[in-house]
Amino acid sequence: MNVKDSEIKDILVNYKxxxxxxxSHDPQKASHYVPAxxxxxxxxxxxxxxxxxEVSGFTIYKSLSEVPLAFRKFVDVFRSSESIPEVVDEILSVGGVEILWLQLGISHPGAETRAEKAGIRVVSNRCLIIEHKKYF
Incomplete structure (x- = not known):
């Protein structure tokens, strides 16, 4: 993670x-209720x-390459830690990502380093709800 704690509020303010x-379509999973x-x-x-x-009115794309650039700047990931290298591969091939946020319990130091070397700001093992409640 190359983002300092003091930078998280600014990220949340600047990336809407x-x-x-x-x-996920399952409302019991964090990958549903955190985005909601x-x-x-x-x-x-x-x-x-x-x-x-279909997920509670969210637009769902099959791959990152289909996501409009405005939304691609901040990618919040709910995948297993073992899957992060392939997620980073996709991010680096598609481009446009400025923030890579790996949710609570998710990290992969090697893949995170690759993303950081490409100029991407990385937050790992952090929950958006918890961080949002700290600052807002």
Whole structure:
């Protein structure tokens, strides 16, 4: 993680559009209720999920390459830590990502370093709800 704690509030203030990688249709999963919470707080959210499904009015794209650039700048990831290298591969091949946020319990130091070396700001093992409640 190359983002300092003191920078997190600024990220949340300056990035109001988020692409959620792995947005679930199951309201019991964090990958559903975290994006729903953030949308309820005024953020615009789209999802990335390989299977076609509907999620509480969220627009879902099959891959990051389909996501409009405005939403691609901040990518919030709900995938296993083992999957992060392939997520970073996709991010680096598609481009346009400025913030890579790995949710609570998710980290992969090697993949994070690759993203950081490409100029991406990385937050790992942090929950958007918890961080939002700290500052707002």
């Amino acid at each position: 559009k988020i692409a959620v990688y792995g947005l 919470y953030m949308r309820g707080q005024g953020w615009e959210i789209v999802g990335i999920y390989p299977k076609v499904h």
